[in-house]
Amino acid sequence: MSRIETQARRDALIEAAFKPATLLAAVTVLVVLAGIVVGLVHGAWPALVRFQWRFLTTATWNPVTEVFGALAPLYGTLVTSTIAMLIAVPVAFGIAIFLTETCPRELRAPIGTAIELLAAIPSIVYGIWGLFVLAPILQHHVQPWLIGHPGKWPVIGKLFAGPPFGIGILTAGLVLAIMVLPFIAAVVRDVFLTVPRSLKEAAYGIGATRWEVIRDVVIPYTRGGAVGGIMIGLGRALGETMAVTFVVGNAYRISASLMAPGTTISAAIANEFTEAVGDLYTSSLIALGLLLFVITFTVIALARLILMRLERRSGRRT
Amino acid sequence: MTHGLRIRKVGNLVAMALSGLATCIGLGILAAILWTLLSRGVAGLSWSVFVESTPAPGSHGGLANAIFGSLLMTALGTLIGAPIGILAGTYLSEYGRDGRLATVVRFINDVLLSAPSILIGLFVYTIVVATMGHFSALAGAIALSIIVIPVTVRTGEDMLRLVPVELREGSAALGAQSWRTITGVVYPAARNGLLTGILLAVARISGETAPLLFTALNNQFFTHRLDRPMANLPVVIFQYAMSPYEDWQQLAWTGALLITAFILVLSVVARLIARFSAGSGTQAG
Numbered sequence A: 001m002s003r004i005e006t007q008a009r010r011d012a013l014i015e016a017a018f019k020p021a022t023l024l025a026a027v028t029v030l031v032v033l034a035g036i037v038v039g040l041v042h043g044a045w046p047a048l049v050r051f052q053w054r055f056l057t058t059a060t061w062n063p064v065t066e067v068f069g070a071l072a073p074l075y076g077t078l079v080t081s082t083i084a085m086l087i088a089v090p091v092a093f094g095i096a097i098f099l100t101e102t103c104p105r106e107l108r109a110p111i112g113t114a115i116e117l118l119a120a121i122p123s124i125v126y127g128i129w130g131l132f133v134l135a136p137i138l139q140h141h142v143q144p145w146l147i148g149h150p151g152k153w154p155v156i157g158k159l160f161a162g163p164p165f166g167i168g169i170l171t172a173g174l175v176l177a178i179m180v181l182p183f184i185a186a187v188v189r190d191v192f193l194t195v196p197r198s199l200k201e202a203a204y205g206i207g208a209t210r211w212e213v214i215r216d217v218v219i220p221y222t223r224g225g226a227v228g229g230i231m232i233g234l235g236r237a238l239g240e241t242m243a244v245t246f247v248v249g250n251a252y253r254i255s256a257s258l259m260a261p262g263t264t265i266s267a268a269i270a271n272e273f274t275e276a277v278g279d280l281y282t283s284s285l286i287a288l289g290l291l292l293f294v295i296t297f298t299v300i301a302l303a304r305l306i307l308m309r310l311e312r313r314s315g316r317r318t
Numbered sequence B: 001m002t003h004g005l006r007i008r009k010v011g012n013l014v015a016m017a018l019s020g021l022a023t024c025i026g027l028g029i030l031a032a033i034l035w036t037l038l039s040r041g042v043a044g045l046s047w048s049v050f051v052e053s054t055p056a057p058g059s060h061g062g063l064a065n066a067i068f069g070s071l072l073m074t075a076l077g078t079l080i081g082a083p084i085g086i087l088a089g090t091y092l093s094e095y096g097r098d099g100r101l102a103t104v105v106r107f108i109n110d111v112l113l114s115a116p117s118i119l120i121g122l123f124v125y126t127i128v129v130a131t132m133g134h135f136s137a138l139a140g141a142i143a144l145s146i147i148v149i150p151v152t153v154r155t156g157e158d159m160l161r162l163v164p165v166e167l168r169e170g171s172a173a174l175g176a177q178s179w180r181t182i183t184g185v186v187y188p189a190a191r192n193g194l195l196t197g198i199l200l201a202v203a204r205i206s207g208e209t210a211p212l213l214f215t216a217l218n219n220q221f222f223t224h225r226l227d228r229p230m231a232n233l234p235v236v237i238f239q240y241a242m243s244p245y246e247d248w249q250q251l252a253w254t255g256a257l258l259i260t261a262f263i264l265v266l267s268v269v270a271r272l273i274a275r276f277s278a279g280s281g282t283q284a285g
Helices: A001-053 A072-104 A106-122 A123-148 A156-160 A169-192 A196-204 A212-222 A224-239 A242-247 A267-276 A279-314 B003-046 B047-053 B064-096 B100-115 B115-130 B137-160 B165-173 B178-189 B189-205 B232-239 B245-278
Strands: none
Touching: A001 A212, A001 A279, A001 B064, A001 B100, A001 B115, A001 B137, A001 B178, A072 A106, A072 A224, A072 A242, A072 A267, A072 A279, A072 B003, A072 B232, A106 A123, A106 A156, A106 A169, A106 B003, A106 B189, A123 A156, A123 A242, A123 B165, A169 A224, A169 B003, A169 B115, A169 B137, A196 A212, A212 A224, A224 A279, A224 B100, A224 B115, A242 A267, A242 B165, A242 B232, A267 A279, A267 B115, A279 B100, A279 B115, A279 B165, B003 B245, B047 B100, B047 B178, B064 B100, B064 B137, B064 B178, B064 B189, B100 B137, B100 B178, B115 B137, B137 B165, B137 B189, B165 B178, B178 B189
16 A cells, blocks of 8 residues: 555544544533533432421531531522622723723723733632731721621611621622622623724714713613623622632621621532531532532523623624 | 703713722722732742742741642643643534534533532542542542633634634645644644633633642642642642641742732733734734
């Protein structure tokens, strides 16, 4: 057989194998996600069988009596993420507006990059920064004021009751806000840039101010994309682990005060998983993981569906 | 100026000032974090950090075993994850395109991209650690590779799609088979973009802590065995920062400084490569 024939045969073999290889890699993505679901359900099974629906409604987490309920960490996860979104969303919109409208053109790229770098800092760095820098500031300056003023008001006073620990639900929410801020700002900036020039110029043409153009043209036009970006940020906040573990206080309790220590699903898993003794304990922690998966999957999937539909509409990926 | 117009102008000024303030908050936090890292981390920076292993409380030591472990597991995770990710990106861009399977893969990949990394740690614990019976560096690398895959799939597909279709047609017109077109024409044309994606993936995993907690765990001693627990910077930082010992906390700050500097340099380099290739890359299209 000539060299050319050998070469041709080899090429044909590679040609036959190349597409299946790429297909296999693509299917790996599906297999990994399916594996995560199966792995979590399998690991959580003993706890789910034992506690059933009570797992979601029990606030007790007692390794000694082997009674485990997800209510306290679930509460902590939802409350810290809510605080984070309440703070991060307005600031992120401010940054996006600044970067697309107000900022001098030469400064847009460097400031945009700086905000993106904030997203690159690993969560553990936010964690130690929150514990050693932010928490003492809150403890000595912010929380005493909160206790002294809004803490004395009727109804909402309960949110700011108790001693200033420094660490706790409020601090965790603040650190989360800082962490998700760059993600939301980046997505919102990108969707703001998709607004057709002609729409904005038409509004300017009839005498609208910059703020009116943003409020009445840019934001309505980009509503879907912005919601998608916010939900991506929410998905991150719900599942963030290390930054929260440092500052949340790791206490299994549900208190009305935002300044009290609490815990979240991810912090509970991070703290206890390697030390858990007994199958039911380990299984209960994996059940917490399954719960976290269900919550974040729902949020992220909804966000992606919204963004995907928009991409199809505008013909580009955001 | 009428009263109404004045109110509108003041409203506009207030809104624009607030947007500037929001940006100052973001930049201020970045500056505050970097300043804290520098001021606390540099104090502990010495030669022994790079050559000595993590100490017992009260004795002298460094981070050598953790730095080695982090580099090794990051490299392994990238070596496992990046080829799979780029091949999958190739499928989405070159073969699957707008087909049903490609749409599903793209969607699931985007979900995986934002999935909490602690769940990936739990998953690898159940399939690798529980099966092998002990924590290991290999399990850590696998957990990291699962984070690399969605990042490289996404950037891989995006970068390959930027390659003008005329290049592929030109290659096909010369009689090249599709694998030759892809490996000989499309990959080289997208080289910088693919490299950017891989660098961003490395930046992403080198600071990941949660997936390593239940997989690589930690090791007080220097080891190069993949089937043993292995020290790594993020877990050491976590453990030492939470400890009551001051010399451990100092090492945690130094470690945090090293990791952040590494990641920021990588991110900036990745962006420079992307910008460079956007400026001088393929003109057709």
